[in-house]
Amino acid sequence: xxxxxxxxxxxxxxxxxxxxxxxxxxxxxxxxxxxxxxxxxxxxxxxxxxxxxxxxxxxxxxxxxxxxxxxxxxxxxxxxxxxxxxxxxxxxxxxxxxxxxxxxxxxxxxxxxxxxxxxxxxxxxxxxxxxxxxxxxxxxxxxxxxxxxxxxxxxxxxxxxxxxxxxxxxxxxxxx
Ligand code: FE
Numbered sequence: 001x002x003x004x005x006x007x008x009x010x011x012x013x014x015x016x017x018x019x020x021x022x023x024x025x026x027x028x029x030x031x032x033x034x035x036x037x038x039x040x041x042x043x044x045x046x047x048x049x050x051x052x053x054x055x056x057x058x059x060x061x062x063x064x065x066x067x068x069x070x071x072x073x074x075x076x077x078x079x080x081x082x083x084x085x086x087x088x089x090x091x092x093x094x095x096x097x098x099x100x101x102x103x104x105x106x107x108x109x110x111x112x113x114x115x116x117x118x119x120x121x122x123x124x125x126x127x128x129x130x131x132x133x134x135x136x137x138x139x140x141x142x143x144x145x146x147x148x149x150x151x152x153x154x155x156x157x158x159x160x161x162x163x164x165x166x167x168x169x170x171x172x173x174x175x176x
Contacts, residue, residue: 038141039094041170044119047093047141058092065165066092066143069128069135074109077164082111086171093141096120097167098160104153111167113160114152121145121160136160 036057038047051067064070074080079088083105088098097120098113106112119139126135126147136145145166152159 036092038092041089041094041096044095044140046139049141054092061165062091065163066145069144071146072110072163072165077110079111079162079164079167079169080109082169084169084171086169086174088113089168089170090120090138090141090143090145091166091168092143093138094168095138095140097138097145098162100169106159106161108159108161110146110161111164112152113162114154114156114158116148116160123148136162138166 038049038057054067055063058066061072065072083100083103085100087096087100088103089096096117098116102113102115104112104114116136121136122139122142124135124137126133133147133149136148137143138145143166144163146160146162149159149161150157
């Protein structure tokens with residue numbers, strides 16, 4: 001009888017831990033996702049999500065910049081004058097884009113980096129507004145991030161001129 005009781009108790013304990021484990025993981029992700037089911041800081045697999053779907057998930061500001069390539073007004077972005085140590089992720093999908101070590105003080109009015117995570121970004125030719133520029137997009141979700149220019153500082157000489165709205169910063173002290 002005692003043995004049966006112990007077995008039953010251990011089964012119910014196992015069931016509890018099985019039920020609670022995924023819930024815990026989901027809650028942690030939800031802190032930053034705002035019920036965005038595509039958001040992940042670890043999954044780097046390509047996303048193919050329609051703009052119609054993104055429009056339901058993203059804030060209007062983020063949708064306009066990330067999905068319609070709008071540009072935030074210079075000197076207004078939250079990461080323009082910002083020098084904390086940490087990582088920058090795509091605000092749309094959570095993909096890793098930049099490390100704060102590559103951020104530099106630029107006078108252009110937007111957060112600027114001299115190097116991007118090679119697995120984080122992709123490039124498109126952009127001939128809009130009568131200019132020839134290179135657009136930088138998130139490699140995972142294809143969202144617009146900004147442009148890259150060749151007038152940046154050493155060691156790369158590149159200037160990734162980004163919209164703060166497209167970025168999400170996580171400080172080193174916040175990482176578990
Ligand atoms: Fe993304």
